[in-house]
Each structure stands twice: as structure tokens, then as C-alpha cells.
Amino acid sequence: MRLSRQQIAVNEANIKAAMARLLNGDIPPGGKCDITTLASQAGVDRTAFYGSRPYARLREEFEQRLGELRTAGQRPDPRDAQVARLKDEITRLKQRLARAQATASELDGFRDKAIARLAAQHDEITRLRQEVHQAASVRRLPAPAPSPGEQHQS
Secondary structure, three states: OOOOOOHHHHHHHHHHHHHHHOOOOOOOOOOOOOOHHHHHOOOOOOHHHHHOEEEEEEEEHHHHHHHHHHHHOOOOOHHHHHEEEEHHHHHHHHHHHHHHHHHHHHHHHHHHHHHHHHHHHHHHHHHHHHHHHHHHHHOOOOOOOOOHHHHHHH
């Protein structure tokens, strides 16, 4: 079916209005800032935006303006902004997790060294206690009395 000039003009006006809404962030529920949503919001068949069809230049304009917004750091589609924010958060969380794992590994090494030192100290204490116990069971003999000749020499 061939469109009249008047129908094409009306459709172009609808497309430009829908384009402005989408690029300003007014995304309908279930839609995105893309050609499919633009076509449905303008009431035009999506295939009319491709090839040598009547609205291909409007698709190019829409994609160019969308690219400019993204380059400027703006995200007309809140989901795009959310995806970018979540990707940044995932990156930060991965870095945080890596630092936490490194710290846990260091603490594991410290714990292992501390346990080894405690075990060595326990063994030394046990050995010293046995020595004291053995020394306590040994009776000391009285010192021999000095001989009469040794008394005079001093």
C-alpha cells in the first residue's frame, strides 16, 4: 500500500515526537530506547526505517542523536543507566572480593604460624615440667664433710 504525502508527513511528525520522548528518557513500560520502541510509539511499521524505505533517514538521525547522548555520558534509557551502574558495581565488588580473599589468605598464614608457635611453646613447657618433676624426685645427698686437712688450708 502506497502512502500519500500527507500520511508520510503525519507519520514523520509522529516519529519525531516519539523520538523526542524517547531521547528525553520517557521510555514506555516494556520498551527501550531503540528503533522497535520508536516505531511502536509512532504507530509505524519498524521495517519502514530500514534500507531505502521512507523513514530510514529518521532512523539514522535517531541513532546519531542516541550515540551523541551516550558519548556525552547521558543515558536516555534508565535501564541502560542501570546496566552501566550495575557493571561498575560488579567491578568494584570483584575488586573488593579479591582484596578480602588476599587478606583472608594472609590471615590464614598468620594463624598457621601462630598455631605452630603455640604448639612449640606447649611442647617446651611440657618438657620443662617433666624436667622439674624428675628433678624433684631426685634426692640430693648431703655435701661431704670437709676433711681435717682441707679445713686448715683455707
